[in-house]
Amino acid sequence: MRNLFKILLLAAVVALASSCLKQSESITPIAEVRTLAQLQRESMMNTALLAAGNNELSAAANASLETNTADPTIFYLNLKYNIVNMDVYDTASIPNSFEQIGNSFLKVFAKIFLKLTGSRTVNIGNVDLPIPDLNLDFSIVKSFKVTKVFVEYNKAYDASTGNKASFSFVNTFDLSRVSGVNPLLISYKKAKNNCLLKCLSFDIVDGDIFNLIKASKSIPLKPFLTIGSLPAVTELKLDGQIDLQIGLKLPF
Numbered sequence: 572m573r574n575l576f577k578i579l580l581l582a583a584v585v586a587l588a589s590s591c592l593k594q595s596e597s598i599t600p601i602a603e604v605r606t607l608a609q610l611q612r613e614s615m616m617n618t619a620l621l622a623a624g625n626n627e628l629s630a631a632a633n634a635s636l637e638t639n640t641a642d643p644t645i646f647y648l649n650l651k652y653n654i655v656n657m658d659v660y661d662t663a664s665i666p667n668s669f670e671q672i673g674n675s676f677l678k679v680f681a682k683i684f685l686k687l688t689g690s691r692t693v694n695i696g697n698v699d700l701p702i703p704d705l706n707l708d709f710s711i712v713k714s715f716k717v718t719k720v721f722v723e724y725n726k727a728y729d730a731s732t733g734n735k736a737s738f739s740f741v742n743t744f745d746l747s748r749v750s751g752v753n754p755l756l757i758s759y760k761k762a763k764n765n766c767l768l769k770c771l772s773f774d775i776v777d778g779d780i781f782n783l784i785k786a787s788k789s790i791p792l793k794p795f796l797t798i799g800s801l802p803a804v805t806e807l808k809l810d811g812q813i814d815l816q817i818g819l820k821l822p823f
Contacts, residue, residue: 615646615819626666631655632673639818645713648817655810656725657681669815671703672715672784677811679746680722680771683794684807697749700790702783709785714818717778720757721812723770728808736804739768742797746773749791753777756792 615636628634632652639645652673659681665671679700686695724736742761748754757773766772783790 626668628667629665629670632667632670645818645820648819650815650817651812652815653810653812656728657809657811659685659807668703668705668707669817671705673813673815675701675703676717676720676813677722679792680811681807681809683796695794695796697791697793700792702788702790705784711819712817713820714779714816715781715784716816717756717780717813718775718816719812719814720773720775721770722809723766723811725808725810728806729769732804737768737802738764738771740798740800740802741771742799743795744771744773745795747793747795748783749793754793
């Protein structure tokens with residue numbers, strides 16, 4: 572009888588332990604498990620946003636991070652900023668300083684095309700690229716480059732014209748700094764167009780504008796534009812994309 576009691580007690584202990592074990596296996600973590608690399612990357616992104624006035628990116632932009640193998644204390648924020656159906660007169664506030672620069676840059680192109688008046692080499696004169704009142708920490712921000720500039724006719728607008736909107740009237744387009752040893756920033760040649768003349772994709776000759784944005788509230792630029800005719804569609808409805816690379820020095 573005593574042996575039977577011991578057997579029953581042992582069976583109860585085993586059953587209880589098995590029940591506890593099953594319960595522990597069903598516990599769901601209250602937060603997503605993240606690796607040390609993911610946490611470090613999140614910290615780096617927060618540092619980048621802090622350098623831009625502690626403002627998160629808008630829905631019009633997305634960013635990625637890239638480390639510098641030559642200098643592990645530097646990383647790069649690669650920012651893609653888009654404008655859809657840009658309004659050159661829109662002065663809506665953009666909280667992120669990096670995006671503000673991209674916005675200003677793209678609108679300069681639209682304003683240049685508004686000045687077209689005839690079939691010839693166009694002497695537009697200097698244009699100013701306004702630099703917003705930046706809230707940048709230059710102890711963190713160490714470089715600033717334009718890596719891509721792209722504009723195209725808004726697709727919905729193009730469809731409304733019977734697909735007549737075209738950049739075929741543009742033969743060449745250069746945009747340069749007013750001064751400097753290597754003033755040319757970007758360049759376009761019609762012969763290299765690969766989007767059926769619906770867009771302008773520029774070659775970046777020297778997109779480094781770091782010293783310019785540090786030194787001034789506006790950057791004087793010299794456009795040089797040759798056209799073969801006036802545009803068939805005169806209303807300016809453009810989309811645009813600019814890619815920026817910002818070098819940041821880690822504070823830790």
